[in-house]
Amino acid sequence: MAKNLRLKAARAAKDMSQKDLADAVGVTRQTVNAIEMGDYNPTVRLCAAICRALEKTLNELFWEE
């Protein structure tokens, strides 16, 4: 899978570290890192939680045309 640069950028825009975001959504830092690195396929509920933490939508961070 490809890296999720939109996620990385949205997190940077909020000035949050991977750990900050992980804590905000209740997963570990490694999980956030793996999602950004494209290492796997998160559940839609986790994606939605990440989107809410970053004030984005699923389409903005996880949809590819």
Place this chain on the structure above:
Amino acid sequence: MAKNLRLKAARAAKDMSQKDLADAVGVTRQTVNAIEMGDYNPTVRLCAAICRALEKTLNELFWEE
């Protein structure tokens, strides 16, 4: 979780059975049924595959404000 009626409606609009959709995205009928019934939390890749099969986006079928 609540039922996913938007998914059920989008599938109906394409005149596809749960099995038709399951075949189109490469999962079992039970998995599609469980998603519609809100019984669990699919991966974002499966959600995206379902969206493409139904010509919808993640926001349209899986995002709640």
Place this chain on the structure above:
DNA sequence: TCATTATGTCAAGTATATATTACATTTTTT
């Protein structure tokens, strides 16, 4: 420069998404 924080990665474990098989009921078609 030194300490701290952030990131990337790995190995081993646990939780859960998804498969398989099966059966009952409901809905649609003939």
Place this chain on the structure above:
DNA sequence: AAAAAATGTAATATATACTTGACATAATGA
């Protein structure tokens, strides 16, 4: 009304999302 197709559900099995703990390096701040 009967047959066929679609749906809902359950039990057991497997693949994989996610955790935990750890280590190395890069970047940031004192």
